[in-house]
Structures are given as structure tokens and as C-alpha cells.
Amino acid sequence: MVPLDPPTDEELTRRAQAGETGSLGLLLARHQAPMRAVAMSLLGHGPDAEDAVQDAALTALRRIGDVRDPAAVGAWLRAVVRNTSRMRLRATRETPGLDGLDFLHLRAHDAPPPDQLIEQHAMRDWIWDAVEELPQQLRLVLMLRHFSGITSYQEIADACEVPVGTVRSRLSQARAKMAQVLLSTASQAHDDASALTEESRHEAVATLQASERGSLPREISELWPQETKLVGILNRPGERIHPVPVMRQTLEAGVRQRLRHVVASRDISIWEMDVTNPVGAVDPCPSNLAWLMFRREGRVQRLRVVFPGPQWRASLQEGG
Template sequence: MTAIAPPTDEELTRRAQAGETEALGLLLARHQAPMRAVALSLLGYGPDAEDAVQDAALTALRRIGDVRDPAAVGAWLRAIVRNSARMRLRDARDTPGLESLDRLHTGDDGLSYSPYPSYPSYPPYPTHLIHPERVVDQHAMRDWIWDALEQLPEPLRLVLMLRHFSGITSYREIARACEIPVGTVRSRLNQARAKLAQVLLTTATHVHDDAARLTEDSRQEAEVTLEGARRGRQPREILELWPAETELVGVLSTPGERCHPIPAMRRNREKGVTQHLRHVVASRTVTIWEMDVTNPAGSTDPCPPTLAWLMLRRNRRVQTLRVVFPGP
């Protein structure tokens, strides 16, 4: 009997580009050792090397369609790891690893940078406001990735969504948003990436939810909620999502008291502060709405120009809301 030869890198890459999630899982598993070797050669043993490999794997999930020479996918993966490692060496501020990696593509002579692609379904955004989640939305793997995210424990899912799919990306910003130490952010991100990789490999052939529909539903909910806040009266279907047990936590809450978010929205309206939706990141139990803020003319106590709503949900209903003011 003739042995069946394993698929080549070129075959796996083309199958992955056609939307076959199992092929991409096999490809990443095959190249994990050389990817780790590159990270170790530049960063040595430690968490930074693992971060570089994990960031590269997530980037590959989103950008496999950019590989122009499928037979050379191994070099493409190693180049992404190398770039991620060099970013860590250059920047001591823990800047987000994936936002810059999203601009990587393979040209005829290797890895190079390209501008973000245009997104006709969205208004034109400056480069610093283009979110990796929009790149995921273009990819056949999108629903697989988001379905895997849903299977992570909530604390791990939240830090991963903030780090890679929102504008709150540095370790310090995430620590402030979640009210945890920076070391805990790093630990949770490492756990989240490792668990995500395991879940992706075990769910590659499953049927996945429509992540785009979930995000669009959340976007519409946000717009209706903001319009209700401007009018001073929320529609019944929105009020049902903010039951009596919903709690406002964080800097806008009153110490020692349980606060409901609706009165806080009312106070903002009375001050003349308005919010404008910029970006939505949504899973079934974690929702992030990023806002631009307009203050009334002559305000003596203006609200910062941007903020984000971090909501934890059960059966769509909001359990807690934390309003976060990202640093400059």
C-alpha cells in the first residue's frame, strides 16, 4: 500500500485562504517550533518570546489571505514573529502588538508594509482609528475566531478583546480599565492566547455563529441607546436590557452606594455632554462601545474627548457597566 504524503505548505495555505479552518490549524501547528525559535533568538527565554509567537499566530489567522507565495508561508510566519519581537525590543512602552502587524503583507521580495485597505461600509477613519476587528470582518475565518473567543473565561476574554480589537491596547490602559495590576494583565493575556490557540484547533470543523450580525446588532443597540439618552427617554426594549440589578462601577460610581447607569446618563444629558459612537466590539457576554465626546461650550469641568463603555452581560441584559477614559 502506498503511503499518503502529507499536504504541502502550499496546499495547506491555499486551503486556508479558501476558508478551510482545519488547514490553517495544521499550518500553525507545523510551524510552531521554527516560529518559537525565531522569538527566542531575539528575545531569549521569557514571556516576551511567547507573546511574540502568540501575536504572530493571531495575525496569521487574520491575514492568511495576504500570502502571495503559499509555498513560502513558513518564511512569512517567521517574518511576522521577527517583526513582533523587534517591536518589543524597540518600544519599552508595551505598545499594542497586532495593530502594526495588521499592515504586513508579503511582496515579491519578502515582508513589507502596506497601508490599511479601504472599508467602503465604514466612514473614512484616520489610520490610528482603524481597528483589527475590521480586518477580521473581511476574512472567512472571522466567525471561527470569534466563536473561539466566546469559549474563553470572561476575564481572559475581556483583556484579549481590549488588547487586540479595541482602542484600549496598552497594558497600562487595560490595567486601568479592568482595575487590575499590569502584571495581571500580562498573565491573563498569556493565558488567553494559549487557551485561544487550543480552542481554535479543537473547533476548526465546527459550525460557528455569525459574528458580523452580533456586532451589527450591538451597533444598532448603541445608537438607539445614545439617541434615547439625548432625548431623555429610553425605549422600552432598551430599558429591558438595563434591569434594576444593573450596576455602574468604576470612576463614575458613588463610593459605598450601588448605582444604576440610567441616572448617570441623565446627569450627562443635563450637563450638555453628548457621545458619538465610534467603534463596537461585541461578544455574547462582553460588549465594548467606544465613543467620541462633545462638551458644551464654556464647560468648566469638561469630560475627556474619548471614552469607552465596558459591559458584562447575561442573556443580553447588562450586569455591570464600567465607563473607561483611555489615556492620551
């Protein structure tokens, strides 16, 4: 039997542009070595070069449709790595590195044509399935860095209560594992990633509304079982505190929260809130906060409330 010739770059690129994620995975695997060589030529050997390659591979997920000459996709991928590496060299501030994943947060008036929307959904589900494969510690820093408003290394360190160096290390590990998982799962079927987020958004809205009414309906009460505990800076050392009484105290103080953004995986949910303080509040709450929830079988086991931003960090350092 005569062996079949492997598909050309042009064939794989056209298939990838048609939404065939397996073809994109093959392309990335085929060109991984030259992509790494470009990164190392600009950034040297080390984690920055590896991060640049991983970021470029993830950028290709979103922008493969931009390739005008499918036969020259290798040159295009190397150019993406080159641009990513140069951005790292001249960066003056920390910004999320998964460039091009803004399509995961599409607004209604930005909706693309149906065929493009199907392709984007396939890519989104592929990415989120890969995220779910990460250990929880790695998944948390990746979700914060690239899918939430808590993006700086210092903010993530504060949220996770670990040193900045640990955040950098976990992000590097997460990106490397993501690249491996994406390549190994490209041809598989993937769950609908939007379902988890929509379910979590519904829970967030219902929780806030029920809290303001003063009682939690059964389905929301089940979200916060007796074993749920508040952890982090709002918890008193040595005490086990349930989140619901703290919610009640906050409402009694006149503080109101409005849901701004939701990020959800199977066992981590992030609810980002805008905060309104009562007029004349002596010790006002910061203008935004986030609920980090760690779940088991859908129920919240631990809740950590975090307050991103330099003003809150300064107050903590001053003993506020």
C-alpha cells in the same frame, strides 16, 4: 489499506489561501516548533517569545494570501516570527500585538473583492469564536487591547481596576489560550461575529437617542433592568446606583456623547464615545470615554464607564 500521505505544505497553503481555515490550522500546528525556536533565538526563553509566536500565528490568519511560494510557507512563517520578535526588541511604545486584524474593522470604501471578503469573514468568525471561549477576565483585556481604542497596558489596567502586571499576565494567558483554541476549532463551523456587533451598535444608538428624548422605549428599558448597577469610578462607595439616572444627570449638564466604535462578544459589550461639553463648562468631561458592559442573557448586569488617557488619570491622582 494503504495510508494516505499527509498533505504537503504547498497543498495546505493553497487550501488556506482559498479560505479553508482547517488547512491553516494544520500549517500552524506543523510549524509551531520551528516558529518558537526563532522567537527564542531573538528573545530568549520566557513570555516574550511565547507572545511573539502567538502574535505571528494570528498575523498569518490575515496574511496567508501574501505567500508567493506555497511550498516555502515554513520559511515565511519563520520570517513573520522574526519580524514580530524584532519589533518587540525595538519597540519604544506599547502597540496592539495582533498585527493584521485590521480587517475586522473594514470601512465600506475599503471593501475587498467578494471572494476575498468571504475569506476574511470566515477568518473573522473563526477568531471571534475563539475569543468567546476565553474566560471573561481574559476576554475583556484581549478585547480592549486588540479591538478597541483602549490599547495601552495602563489604560487597560485603569479600565479593569487591576495592576498593570495583572493586565500583562492576563494578556499572555489569553494569547496562549487563543492559539490553542484556534488550532482545535479550525475545521468547525463558526457563528457570524458581525451580528453581535451590529446588534450592539443598534442598542447603543437607540440608547443615546432615547436618553436625549428623556424616555427609554421598552426594548431599551429591558436592556437596563432594575438589578443593573453602575460600578467603577462613577459609583459612590457603599451605594448601588442604576446607570439611567446618571445618564440623565449627564444630559442635564449639557454633555453629549456620540458613538464612535463598538466591540461586542456574547456577554461583554464596549461602546466607545466621543464627548462634547457645553461652552464654558467648569469641570468638563474628558473628550472620549467608553462604556464597558457585562451582560447576562443579553441584559446589562454591570456598567463601568472608563476615561482612557493620561489627563483623566492625572486628575484622579490629584483628587479631581
